[in-house]
Amino acid sequence: VPPGEFIPVAERFGIASRLDRWIIRTALSRHGAALRSGALTLGFNLSAQTLSDPQLWDFVDNVIEETGAPHSGIGFEITETAAVTNFDAAEQFVRKARERRCRVSLDDFGAGMSSFEYLRRFPVDTIKIDGSFIEHITQSRFDREIVLAITSIARSLGCDVVGEKIEQQDTLAMLSDMGVAFGQGFLLHRPEPLERIV
Known part of the structure:
Protein backbone atom coordinates (compact mmCIF):
# COMPACT_ATOMS: atom_id res chain seq x y z
CA VAL A 1 0.00 0.00 0.00
CA PRO A 2 1.58 3.33 -1.00
CA PRO A 3 2.29 5.80 1.85
CA GLY A 4 0.06 8.35 0.14
CA GLU A 5 -2.88 6.05 0.85
CA PHE A 6 -2.32 4.77 4.38
CA ILE A 7 -0.75 7.84 6.01
CA PRO A 8 -3.81 10.10 5.50
CA VAL A 9 -5.94 7.32 7.01
CA ALA A 10 -3.62 7.09 10.03
CA GLU A 11 -3.82 10.86 10.49
CA ARG A 12 -7.60 10.86 10.15
CA PHE A 13 -7.95 8.23 12.89
CA GLY A 14 -5.37 9.87 15.16
CA ILE A 15 -2.81 7.06 15.08
CA ALA A 16 -0.11 8.70 12.94
CA SER A 17 2.09 9.41 15.96
CA ARG A 18 1.92 5.78 17.09
CA LEU A 19 2.75 4.68 13.55
CA ASP A 20 5.76 7.03 13.42
CA ARG A 21 7.01 5.72 16.76
CA TRP A 22 6.68 2.12 15.58
CA ILE A 23 8.63 2.92 12.40
CA ILE A 24 11.41 4.69 14.32
CA ARG A 25 11.76 1.90 16.89
CA THR A 26 11.65 -0.88 14.28
CA ALA A 27 14.16 0.76 11.94
CA LEU A 28 16.66 1.65 14.66
CA SER A 29 16.37 -1.78 16.29
CA ARG A 30 16.95 -3.62 13.03
CA HIS A 31 19.70 -1.43 11.65
CA GLY A 32 21.51 -0.03 14.68
CA ALA A 33 24.74 -1.88 13.81
CA ALA A 34 24.81 -0.49 10.26
CA LEU A 35 24.19 2.99 11.63
CA ARG A 36 27.03 2.63 14.13
CA SER A 37 29.43 1.54 11.39
CA GLY A 38 28.54 4.56 9.26
CA ALA A 39 27.42 2.31 6.39
CA LEU A 40 23.85 3.59 6.60
CA THR A 41 21.84 6.65 7.50
CA LEU A 42 18.10 6.60 8.04
CA GLY A 43 15.59 9.35 7.31
CA PHE A 44 12.11 9.51 8.83
CA ASN A 45 9.17 11.49 7.50
CA LEU A 46 7.18 12.85 10.42
CA SER A 47 3.46 13.53 10.58
CA ALA A 48 1.97 16.72 12.01
CA GLN A 49 0.76 14.75 15.04
CA THR A 50 4.27 13.52 15.76
CA LEU A 51 5.82 16.98 15.44
CA SER A 52 3.35 18.21 18.06
CA ASP A 53 4.11 15.35 20.47
CA PRO A 54 5.89 16.84 23.52
CA GLN A 55 7.25 13.40 24.51
CA LEU A 56 8.73 12.62 21.09
CA TRP A 57 12.34 13.35 21.96
CA ASP A 58 12.12 11.36 25.21
CA PHE A 59 10.99 8.43 23.08
CA VAL A 60 13.67 8.90 20.41
CA ASP A 61 16.43 9.31 22.99
CA ASN A 62 15.32 6.13 24.78
CA VAL A 63 15.28 4.12 21.54
CA ILE A 64 18.72 5.44 20.62
CA GLU A 65 20.04 4.46 24.04
CA GLU A 66 18.52 0.97 23.71
CA THR A 67 19.82 0.35 20.19
CA GLY A 68 23.13 2.21 20.31
CA ALA A 69 22.26 3.97 17.07
CA PRO A 70 24.14 7.28 16.76
CA HIS A 71 22.17 10.50 16.49
CA SER A 72 24.37 11.51 13.55
CA GLY A 73 23.07 8.57 11.50
CA ILE A 74 19.46 9.68 11.81
CA GLY A 75 17.59 12.30 9.83
CA PHE A 76 14.08 13.70 9.95
CA GLU A 77 12.08 15.12 7.05
CA ILE A 78 9.46 17.78 7.68
CA THR A 79 6.90 18.90 5.13
CA GLU A 80 5.28 22.29 5.13
CA THR A 81 1.91 20.58 5.52
CA ALA A 82 3.07 19.00 8.78
CA ALA A 83 4.85 22.09 10.10
CA VAL A 84 2.03 24.54 9.41
CA THR A 85 -0.24 22.62 11.81
CA ASN A 86 1.92 23.73 14.74
CA PHE A 87 4.72 26.01 13.61
CA ASP A 88 6.17 26.55 17.10
CA ALA A 89 6.27 22.81 17.83
CA ALA A 90 8.00 22.16 14.50
CA GLU A 91 10.55 24.88 15.24
CA GLN A 92 11.26 23.40 18.67
CA PHE A 93 11.59 19.92 17.14
CA VAL A 94 14.18 21.16 14.63
CA ARG A 95 16.14 22.90 17.37
CA LYS A 96 16.25 19.74 19.49
CA ALA A 97 17.24 17.64 16.47
CA ARG A 98 20.15 19.96 15.74
CA GLU A 99 21.26 19.88 19.39
CA ARG A 100 21.53 16.09 19.00
CA ARG A 101 23.36 16.32 15.64
CA CYS A 102 20.47 14.66 13.78
CA ARG A 103 20.01 15.84 10.21
CA VAL A 104 16.86 17.75 9.28
CA SER A 105 15.40 18.15 5.79
CA LEU A 106 12.65 20.40 4.49
CA ASP A 107 10.62 18.06 2.31
CA ASP A 108 8.45 19.10 -0.68
CA PHE A 109 10.00 22.57 -0.56
CA GLY A 110 8.13 25.14 -2.64
CA ALA A 111 4.82 23.29 -2.64
CA GLY A 112 3.20 25.52 -0.01
CA MET A 113 2.81 29.20 0.73
CA SER A 114 5.25 29.65 3.63
CA SER A 115 8.36 27.77 2.51
CA PHE A 116 10.76 30.69 2.83
CA GLU A 117 9.57 31.40 6.35
CA TYR A 118 10.76 27.90 7.23
CA LEU A 119 14.20 28.69 5.90
CA ARG A 120 14.27 31.74 8.13
CA ARG A 121 13.27 29.87 11.27
CA PHE A 122 14.44 26.28 10.76
CA PRO A 123 18.22 25.61 10.61
CA VAL A 124 17.99 22.64 8.25
Missing part, protein backbone atom coordinates in the same frame (compact mmCIF):
# COMPACT_ATOMS: atom_id res chain seq x y z
CA ASP A 125 20.69 20.60 6.53
CA THR A 126 18.85 19.73 3.33
CA ILE A 127 16.21 21.25 1.07
CA LYS A 128 14.22 18.78 -1.01
CA ILE A 129 12.68 20.54 -4.00
CA ASP A 130 9.09 19.47 -4.54
CA GLY A 131 8.59 17.09 -7.45
CA SER A 132 6.00 19.38 -9.04
CA PHE A 133 8.89 21.67 -10.05
CA ILE A 134 11.07 18.76 -11.18
CA GLU A 135 8.87 16.53 -13.32
CA HIS A 136 8.43 19.07 -16.18
CA ILE A 137 11.73 20.86 -15.83
CA THR A 138 12.91 19.98 -19.33
CA GLN A 139 9.82 21.61 -20.87
CA SER A 140 9.08 24.45 -18.44
CA ARG A 141 11.32 27.52 -18.26
CA PHE A 142 9.36 28.64 -15.18
CA ASP A 143 10.16 25.40 -13.34
CA ARG A 144 13.84 25.67 -14.32
CA GLU A 145 14.07 29.19 -12.93
CA ILE A 146 12.38 28.14 -9.68
CA VAL A 147 14.80 25.22 -9.26
CA LEU A 148 17.79 27.45 -10.01
CA ALA A 149 16.60 30.01 -7.46
CA ILE A 150 16.02 27.43 -4.73
CA THR A 151 19.39 25.81 -5.45
CA SER A 152 21.16 29.17 -5.23
CA ILE A 153 19.49 30.03 -1.92
CA ALA A 154 20.23 26.58 -0.49
CA ARG A 155 23.90 26.84 -1.41
CA SER A 156 24.19 30.27 0.18
CA LEU A 157 22.73 28.83 3.38
CA GLY A 158 25.08 25.83 3.31
CA CYS A 159 22.29 23.32 2.64
CA ASP A 160 22.35 20.25 0.44
CA VAL A 161 19.75 20.18 -2.35
CA VAL A 162 17.71 17.14 -3.40
CA GLY A 163 15.56 17.01 -6.52
CA GLU A 164 12.46 14.87 -6.00
CA LYS A 165 10.43 12.83 -8.51
CA ILE A 166 13.26 12.17 -10.97
CA GLU A 167 11.82 9.72 -13.49
CA GLN A 168 13.57 10.60 -16.77
CA GLN A 169 17.25 10.57 -17.74
CA ASP A 170 17.07 14.04 -19.31
CA THR A 171 15.61 15.40 -16.05
CA LEU A 172 18.55 13.96 -14.11
CA ALA A 173 21.05 15.41 -16.58
CA MET A 174 19.49 18.86 -16.42
CA LEU A 175 19.43 18.88 -12.61
CA SER A 176 23.07 17.85 -12.55
CA ASP A 177 23.94 20.73 -14.90
CA MET A 178 22.04 23.08 -12.57
CA GLY A 179 24.10 22.00 -9.58
CA VAL A 180 21.52 19.79 -7.86
CA ALA A 181 23.84 17.16 -6.42
CA PHE A 182 21.30 14.72 -4.97
CA GLY A 183 18.17 13.13 -6.36
CA GLN A 184 15.24 10.94 -5.50
CA GLY A 185 12.84 9.14 -7.80
CA PHE A 186 12.02 5.96 -9.67
CA LEU A 187 14.77 6.56 -12.23
CA LEU A 188 17.35 6.28 -9.44
CA HIS A 189 15.76 3.65 -7.23
CA ARG A 190 12.36 2.19 -6.52
CA PRO A 191 11.21 1.41 -2.97
CA GLU A 192 12.24 -2.02 -1.74
CA PRO A 193 13.10 -3.76 1.54
CA LEU A 194 16.24 -2.36 3.12
CA GLU A 195 17.75 -5.84 3.38
CA ARG A 196 18.11 -5.90 -0.41
CA ILE A 197 20.03 -2.63 -0.40
CA VAL A 198 22.51 -2.99 2.47
